[in-house]
Amino acid sequence: MSAVGKLEQAGHHVGESVEQVVDETHAQVAHAETTTGLDHRKLVMWVFIASETIFFAALMATYLVYRGKTPYEEGVGLLDLNVASLNTFILLASSLTMVMSLQAIENKKKGRMIVFLILTTILGLAFLGGQAYEYGKLLQEGISLDTNLFGATFFVLTGFHGSHVAIGVLWIIMLIIRALRGGISEHNHLSVELGGLYWHFVDLVWVVLFTIIYLI
Amino acid sequence: MEHGQAIPQTTIEPHRDPGDFVAEEARIKKAKPNYIGVFILLAILTAIEIGIVSLFHKENGNSTVGRVPILLGLTVAKGLLVILYYMHLKFDSRLYSIFFGAGVLAFALPMVIAFIFLMSPPQLHSVRAEAGEGGTGGEQGPTAPSFVGPPITFDAEGGEFYFKPDALAAQAGQGVRVTLTNVGSVEHTFAISNKPKSEDPTPWTTNDGKEIAHAPAGSTGKGSFKAPTPGEYLFYCDVPGHAQAGMVGTFTVQ
Numbered sequence A: 001m002s003a004v005g006k007l008e009q010a011g012h013h014v015g016e017s018v019e020q021v022v023d024e025t026h027a028q029v030a031h032a033e034t035t036t037g038l039d040h041r042k043l044v045m046w047v048f049i050a051s052e053t054i055f056f057a058a059l060m061a062t063y064l065v066y067r068g069k070t071p072y073e074e075g076v077g078l079l080d081l082n083v084a085s086l087n088t089f090i091l092l093a094s095s096l097t098m099v100m101s102l103q104a105i106e107n108k109k110k111g112r113m114i115v116f117l118i119l120t121t122i123l124g125l126a127f128l129g130g131q132a133y134e135y136g137k138l139l140q141e142g143i144s145l146d147t148n149l150f151g152a153t154f155f156v157l158t159g160f161h162g163s164h165v166a167i168g169v170l171w172i173i174m175l176i177i178r179a180l181r182g183g184i185s186e187h188n189h190l191s192v193e194l195g196g197l198y199w200h201f202v203d204l205v206w207v208v209l210f211t212i213i214y215l216i
Numbered sequence B: 001m002e003h004g005q006a007i008p009q010t011t012i013e014p015h016r017d018p019g020d021f022v023a024e025e026a027r028i029k030k031a032k033p034n035y036i037g038v039f040i041l042l043a044i045l046t047a048i049e050i051g052i053v054s055l056f057h058k059e060n061g062n063s064t065v066g067r068v069p070i071l072l073g074l075t076v077a078k079g080l081l082v083i084l085y086y087m088h089l090k091f092d093s094r095l096y097s098i099f100f101g102a103g104v105l106a107f108a109l110p111m112v113i114a115f116i117f118l119m120s121p122p123q124l125h126s127v128r129a130e131a132g133e134g135g136t137g138g139e140q141g142p143t144a145p146s147f148v149g150p151p152i153t154f155d156a157e158g159g160e161f162y163f164k165p166d167a168l169a170a171q172a173g174q175g176v177r178v179t180l181t182n183v184g185s186v187e188h189t190f191a192i193s194n195k196p197k198s199e200d201p202t203p204w205t206t207n208d209g210k211e212i213a214h215a216p217a218g219s220t221g222k223g224s225f226k227a228p229t230p231g232e233y234l235f236y237c238d239v240p241g242h243a244q245a246g247m248v249g250t251f252t253v254q
């Protein structure tokens, strides 16, 4: 279990540093003139997402390589497709509410944006609840991080994803607080867009994880 | 001097204008993507994936490898919907796509492929070897465990001296998760025979079976196992005397 703790800690550091970059650059409200004509904060976010993709690809590849090395009934056979499916719909819905919040602020509807951000937070927490339930069931069946190859690869992969969801939830809560304090307006909502990009990326990773863990 | 002249020229270009960011937003707004429509499409694609897995997990005992490309295709479609619409890449500057695309195509994808090719061969061999050993003739043979459909659940009630229901059916290689609820006043178990019924009609006397779940009086026991090769088997309570008294059920593997 200590390994999971370390992994989550590492995940938090990544999240913190990104948030720091966002915060620091947030100070300069106006979009500075750049050589590309684009906002470099957003470009940095995309570069970060690309690097995260590579990181998750390594974890997924590891999972795929070791898949099938654990007897079915001690590994994949213990997973519950119903819980995972429900979680998939929850996370897809949270992407919708997130994008709706961005659209709301673009249309100068700040209250509506906050409502959608709150909905996204609730859905994100619901996903984490589903994952906690799934983990509980597996632990009950005696599968943990150090039981077998399935346990090791499954918990590392989904644990990293789950910690990304948790970071995303914290990020969105910070956006809500910032919005309530008046820090977000229709002219200055890049922070919502960046938070959204991160959140959709986490959803995107789950779309792939759902297939490789629960479907194929 | 030439450089000095070149710079002011480029700043006049519309896409270098600081207002370009605003223009870009206007473009996204103008495009007005139907986000709810995208969500419905994502939900439908997910439902199709789940449908494929739960309905067609094993057709006539054949391998389910064939469904993998379909599932991967659906996944790619879902991923693209998220990237293009929710993450706005369809409407944004191509530079973002280049950064992200480069990450995926130049690093992530080759790495996944390399991992699988570098680390898989021994694994593939062992699966083939197993299939050859336990193979039932030259046909399909047992499929790799990873391609068997989702496990089935069998919730049985046990008491003095019966199982309810007293019949269970599964596909060869399929995972079966047993929950035995003991409503009786003594301990009961759920065990399955190792050999088909025709070869060993009383596994409780030959002791040739394995206990899957164990439930003390008034509580519930859980366990799981993988269905063996096709045939008629027995499940029974392995507490001495219970099977003889009637705690027996039939277990059919297709």
Ligand SMILES: [Cu+2]
Residues within 6 Å of the ligand: B187, B188, B189, B237, B238, B239, B242, B243, B247
């Ligand atoms: Cu009994």
